[in-house]
Structures are given as structure tokens and as C-alpha cells.
Amino acid sequence: MPRTPAAAPTDEPTGTVAPGGPGAALGHGLRTRHLTMMGLGSAIGAGLFLGSGVGIATAGPAVLVSYAIAGVLVVLVMRMLAEMAAARPASGSFSVYAEEALGRWAGFTLGWVYWFTLIMVLGAEITGVAQIVTGWAPGVPQWVVALVVVVVFAVVNLSGVRKFGELEFWFALIKVVAIVAFLVVGVLLVLGLLPGTDPVGTSNLLGHGGFAPAGVGGIAAGLLVVVFAFGGIEIVAIAAAEAQDPQRAVGRATRTILWRILAFYIGSVAIMVLVLPWDAPVLQQGPFVAVLEVAGLPGAARLMEVVVVIALLSAFNANVYGTSRMAYSLAGRGDGPAVLRRVSGRGVPWVAVLVSVACGVVAVGLNAALPDALLGILLNAVGAALLVVWVLVAVAQLRLRPRLQAEAAARGERMSLRMWGYPWLTWLTLAALAGVVVLMLADPAARGQLLSTAALVAVVVGIYGVTALVRRRRAVV
Structure with missing residues (x-):
């Protein structure tokens, strides 16, 4: 049953509990600069450095349309999420808001679907690192590299x-500086201002089958990779619960990171499709390195490989954080094993962290079994799941906005951060997301992913139904 405003769900403990107990409180050591870079760090990872090449191969230069559509949508969805997070910061973030707006089933479903999605992302990040590092040292198995990554970042997250x-x-700052440098080099290359280069013109952008060689279906298929690429930015709302000043921090962080990410993605991909033919194999192997080699900067290309590894490690680090906090929140609301609620003396949900790391170990095993095929599988497995997250965020914001506004007014205050053009822009966002679904249905590969996501949601809803039935029977007894 949906809960009343007076019984709004929360994943924060009430009362004082001894450190390490199942209700101990999380730490509050994050600052605004941490949140900002965390959002950048989580979103700028495999989706940009590796997935962009897959997207270009899928849609051709028209992948820029895919990025633009997804970019506008993510700006709008993040504004909705920031509105709710500023009013009610919670480590479960959108899962908590969905529960309050639609009922416990929605919070359970959204929380566990998102947790599963991030676990898939963890596998993609590990695989990307392992592929690059074993290219430097061919004698080292990919699974060894992956295992080292898992162990190191388990320690980091537990500290x-x-x-x-x-x-x-600092991880995120390194890759932001690297992307800015890439954009500068790319612009100089496009304009023919580097030694031994001429202006590239539009032959690559409009040739080789045209701007959209795969048509609308290609743009739709490219959206899967693009949606995955932007996924991760919502971790800012999750981390707001551990910020020193949540309301101020989440507002500043979301305002700054959204436009930076749009510029980084669209700017970088535009340079790629201008400099090289969209069907060039090197774009799929490593798009950033391929562009720098065209610029005649082989040393910079190797440096970019190092930056890519750092970017993937940064994203992996942030996503371990995201999965552990979502599991902690679900457990706190009675929708997960109580043991996931245990918090160390340092304010870290250590059991939830170890569970996430254990799932990373599973990804290590997949690395050993499918070292070449795994990245593509994982990149395609999560796009539609993020669309489910976005839809429920928008629906929750529609339902909660009047309630949050009334609560602020009762305190003699105004909401510190509000969604633009409510409710019409929220409805328009939902219509646009529905349009994305229609486009995906028109493409066979995208249709399969959509159906897989629908099956995943159905399974999670079924699990909720079983657990709810068990709770009711225990209550009767």
C-alpha cells in the first residue's frame, strides 16, 4: 500500500545505534567538490572511452543525434532527481522517492533493478581495464588484472x-583534464592547424553512406550505448545523504556536472566522426587513441590509454559506492537482508560493499570465460534498464512535487531547488522517453534488449510479491 506523507519511507536510522550494528548511521564526509567529481567520475567511463566507438559503429555520425537526445533527457531527469534529493536526501535516492510516490513495490523494484544494472556496469569497467592492461603486458591473463582491481577498490571503499x-x-580530475586536452588537440586537427595536417572538412561526416547510414533504426540502436554512457550521473543524488550540507551540495553539483558531461560527450564524439570514417575499425578498438594517432602524437596516444584505465577505475570505484548504498537503503526499509545494514566504525556499510565486490569477482570469472565478448554483452545489457529508472524518477517527481512544496511552505520556506516548467516539462520528458521506447522497438537488437529489461522488471516485481506475501503471513502468525 502507498504510504502517507506522515509515514514517508526513509533509509536513515532513528536513534543512536552502536557502530557496526544493523542500524548504525553512515558517515557525512563528502563535500560539494566530491559530489561534482563523483558524478563526472561515474558517468565518464567505459561509456565514453570505449562505448562511444561501439555507438559510432552502430549509428554512424548520426550517433551525435543519439547523444543529443539522451543528453537533453538526462539533464531533465537529473533536475527532477535533484529537486527531490535537495528536499529529502537519502542513500536510496530515487528508490526512496518512488516508494513514497507509488508504494513499496515501486521502491523495491527500482532499487533492485538499479542495483543489478550497476553490477553489470561494474563488469564492463573491469573488463575494459583488463583488456587495456593486458595489451601492455600480453603475458598477464585478463582475470588477474580484474581480480587486482576488485581487491584494491574493496579496500578503498571500506576505508x-x-x-x-x-x-x-583526483581520479575524476585527471580524466577531465585529459578530455579537455583531447578536445583542444581535436579542434586543432579538424582545422588543420597541427604540423603536417590539413582541414578535415565534412567528407567523413557526410560520406561513407551519409550522416545516418543505418537510418532511424541505427539512431535507435545507438541509444542503447548512449543511455549506458550517461548512466552513473545519478550517483550524485545517492551520495547526497553523506554530504556535509546535502541541500546545497546536491544543487551545486547537479548544476555544474550536467553541462560539462554534455560538452565532453558530444564534443569528443564530433571530433571522432570528423577525423575518421565512422566504419574505421580503429574507432571500435579505441576511439580516443585512434584520433591522437591521426594527429601524429603517438606518445599522447599511449598516455590516453593510461587515462582510459584511470577513468575506468574511477567509474568502478564510484559504482561500488553506488551499489553498496542502494543495497544499504533497501535493507534499511526491510526490502533486503538485514545484514546489508551493518555499518563499520568509519560509517561504511561494509557488508553491502563486500557483496558488491563479490559480484565483481563473478565478473572476474566471466572475464576468464569470455574475455573478448564480455564487454559488448555488458554494454548492451543495461541501457533499457536505465530507461526504467528515468521513467520512475519522472513519475515520482510528478507525484511528490506538490507534497514537497506544501511541506516547505508549512515551514515558511521555499524549495531550494525546483524542476523547470513543472508539470509540463516533466510530462514532455515522459513522452520523450516513450518515444525512445518506440524507436527501440523498431530495431531488432534494441527490441531484444527492451524485452530483456521487461523480463528483469517482471522478475523483480515477482520477487517483491513473494516477499510481501511472506511478510503478511508472518504478521498474521
Whole structure:
């Protein structure tokens, strides 16, 4: 049953509980700069450095349309999420808001679907790192590299949220500086201002089958990769619960990171499709490195490979954080094993972290069994699941906005952050998301992913039904 405003769901403990107990509180050591870089770090990973090449191969230069559509949608969805997070910061974020708006089933479903999605992303990040590192040292098996990554970042995430935030800040800063440098080099290359180069013109952009060689279906198929690429930015709302000043921090962080990510993605991909033919095999192997080699900067290309590894490690680090906090929140609301609620003396949900890491170990095993095929499988497995997250965020914001506004007015205040053009822009966002679904249905590969996501949601809803039935029977007894 949906809960009343007076009984709004929360994943924060009430009362004082001894450290390490199942209701102990999380730490509050994150600052605004940590949240900003965490959002950048989570979203700028495999989706940009590796997935962009897959997207270009799928849609051709028209993948820029895919990025633009997804970029506008993610700006709008994140604004809705930031509105709710600023009013009610919670480590379960959108799962908590969905529960309050639509009922416990929605919070359970959204939380566990998102958790599963991030676990898939963890596998993609590990695989990307392993592929690059074994290229440097061919004698090292991919699974060994993956196992080292899992162990190191388990230690990082268990060391406390403040240390995690600092490491993520510097990780993300390195790749932001690298992307800016890539954009500068790319613009000089496009204009023919580098030694031994001429202006590239539009032959690659409009040739080789045209701007959209695969048509609308290609754009739709490209959206799967694009949606995955932007996924991760919502971790800012999850981390707001551990910020020192949640309302101020989440507002500033979301305002700054959204436009930066759009510029990084669209700018980088535009350079790629201008400099090289969209069907060039090197774009799929490593799009950033391929462009820098055309620029005659082989040393910079090797440096970019190092940056790609750092970017993937950063995203992996942030996603371990996201999965553990979502599991912690679900457990706190009675929708997961109580043991996931245990918190260390450093304010870290250590059991939830170890469970996420254990799932990373499973991905290590998949690395050993499918070292070449795994990345493509995982990149395609999560796009439609993120669309489910976005839809429920928009629906929750539609339902909660009047309630949050009334609560602020009762306190003699105004909401610190509000969605633009409510409710019409929220409805328009939902219509656009429905349009994305229609486009995906028109493409056979995208249709399969959509059906797989529908099956995943159905399974999670079924699990909720079983657990709800068990709770009711225990209550009767």
C-alpha cells in the first residue's frame, strides 16, 4: 500500500545505534567538490572511452543525434532527481522517492533493478581495464588484472567515505583534464592547424553512406550505448545523504556536472566522426587513441590509454559506492537482508560493499570465460534498464512535487531547488522517453534488449510479491 506523507519511507536510522550494528548511521564526509567529481567520475567511463566507438559503429555520425537526445533527457531527469534529493536526501535516492510516490513495490523494484544494472556496469569497467592492461603486458591473463582491481577498490571503499571522496575527486580530475586536452588537440586537427595536417572538412561526416547510414533504426540502436554512457550521473543524488550540507551540495553539483558531461560527450564524439570514417575499425578498438594517432602524437596516444584505465577505475570505484548504498537503503526499509545494514566504525556499510565486490569477482570469472565478448554483452545489457529508472524518477517527481512544496511552505520556506516548467516539462520528458521506447522497438537488437529489461522488471516485481506475501503471513502468525 502507498504510504502517507506522515509515514514517508526513509533509509536513515532513528536513534543512536552502536557502530557496526544493523542500524548504525553512515558517515557525512563528502563535500560539494566530491559530489561534482563523483558524478563526472561515474558517468565518464567505459561509456565514453570505449562505448562511444561501439555507438559510432552502430549509428554512424548520426550517433551525435543519439547523444543529443539522451543528453537533453538526462539533464531533465537529473533536475527532477535533484529537486527531490535537495528536499529529502537519502542513500536510496530515487528508490526512496518512488516508494513514497507509488508504494513499496515501486521502491523495491527500482532499487533492485538499479542495483543489478550497476553490477553489470561494474563488469564492463573491469573488463575494459583488463583488456587495456593486458595489451601492455600480453603475458598477464585478463582475470588477474580484474581480480587486482576488485581487491584494491574493496579496500578503498571500506576505508571511509571521506577517503573515498578524495580519491574519486583526483581520479575524476585527471580524466577531465585529459578530455579537455583531447578536445583542444581535436579542434586543432579538424582545422588543420597541427604540423603536417590539413582541414578535415565534412567528407567523413557526410560520406561513407551519409550522416545516418543505418537510418532511424541505427539512431535507435545507438541509444542503447548512449543511455549506458550517461548512466552513473545519478550517483550524485545517492551520495547526497553523506554530504556535509546535502541541500546545497546536491544543487551545486547537479548544476555544474550536467553541462560539462554534455560538452565532453558530444564534443569528443564530433571530433571522432570528423577525423575518421565512422566504419574505421580503429574507432571500435579505441576511439580516443585512434584520433591522437591521426594527429601524429603517438606518445599522447599511449598516455590516453593510461587515462582510459584511470577513468575506468574511477567509474568502478564510484559504482561500488553506488551499489553498496542502494543495497544499504533497501535493507534499511526491510526490502533486503538485514545484514546489508551493518555499518563499520568509519560509517561504511561494509557488508553491502563486500557483496558488491563479490559480484565483481563473478565478473572476474566471466572475464576468464569470455574475455573478448564480455564487454559488448555488458554494454548492451543495461541501457533499457536505465530507461526504467528515468521513467520512475519522472513519475515520482510528478507525484511528490506538490507534497514537497506544501511541506516547505508549512515551514515558511521555499524549495531550494525546483524542476523547470513543472508539470509540463516533466510530462514532455515522459513522452520523450516513450518515444525512445518506440524507436527501440523498431530495431531488432534494441527490441531484444527492451524485452530483456521487461523480463528483469517482471522478475523483480515477482520477487517483491513473494516477499510481501511472506511478510503478511508472518504478521498474521
